Amino acid sequence: MPEKSVLDSTDKKILQMVQSNGRITNQELSEKIGLSPSPCLRRLKHLESSGTISSYVALVDPQAVGLAVTAFVRVRLDQQDDRHLAIFETAVANFPEVMECYLMTGDADYQLRVLVESLNAFEDFLRQKLTKIEGVAQVTTSFALRPVVYKTALPM
Structure with missing residues (x-):
């Protein structure tokens, strides 16, 4: 079960971006949300380790x-x-x-x-x-x- 944490607007932007493109690079992600790559990667890793992001998948057309x-x-x-x-x-x-x-x-x-x-x-x-x-x-x-x-x- 993911730990309940308060998401700020930057976290929400990260989540929106990775939900629409799970293969986005950290460089692209950081550019799109307006954050430098290192803090962007730290936030992404925290969202993963906290369980907020539970996995990455490919959506297959049934x-x-x-x-x-x-x-x-x-x-x-x-x-x-x-x-x-x-x-x-x-x-x-x-x-x-x-x-x-x-x-x-x-x-x-x-x-x-x-x-x-x-x-x-x-x-x-x-x-x-x-x-x-x-x-x-x-x-x-x-x-x-x-x-x-x-x-x-x-x-x-």
Whole structure:
């Protein structure tokens, strides 16, 4: 868990820049935020070591790698005790199809974002993996037709 720290305007500028381009050089970054390279690098390293920046990734277009179906899956468990929550969370964390999983309030216990190649692949995922987890009582799925807004950068 990242330590909670107060971010000043320079830290926020750094975060905005690295969120939009994780491969930016320190020289480019320092020029864009108006800070010399050494203090810029120190601030960047502090943001990394504090856990504010948790990692750097490449964003891959799902369509380009054959993942044409996005499903939003709501799951209700038959019991919401610590044991059943842990069983479910451990299981879905190991499914490569599950891109995100949230413990929810409301009529579902969990909301998942699942990426698969096809409807047949989703059916296999549902029947062979998700519904076989101990304690799963109900599954409701909605399929995305197309993304309208998709952001990875947090607002600063």
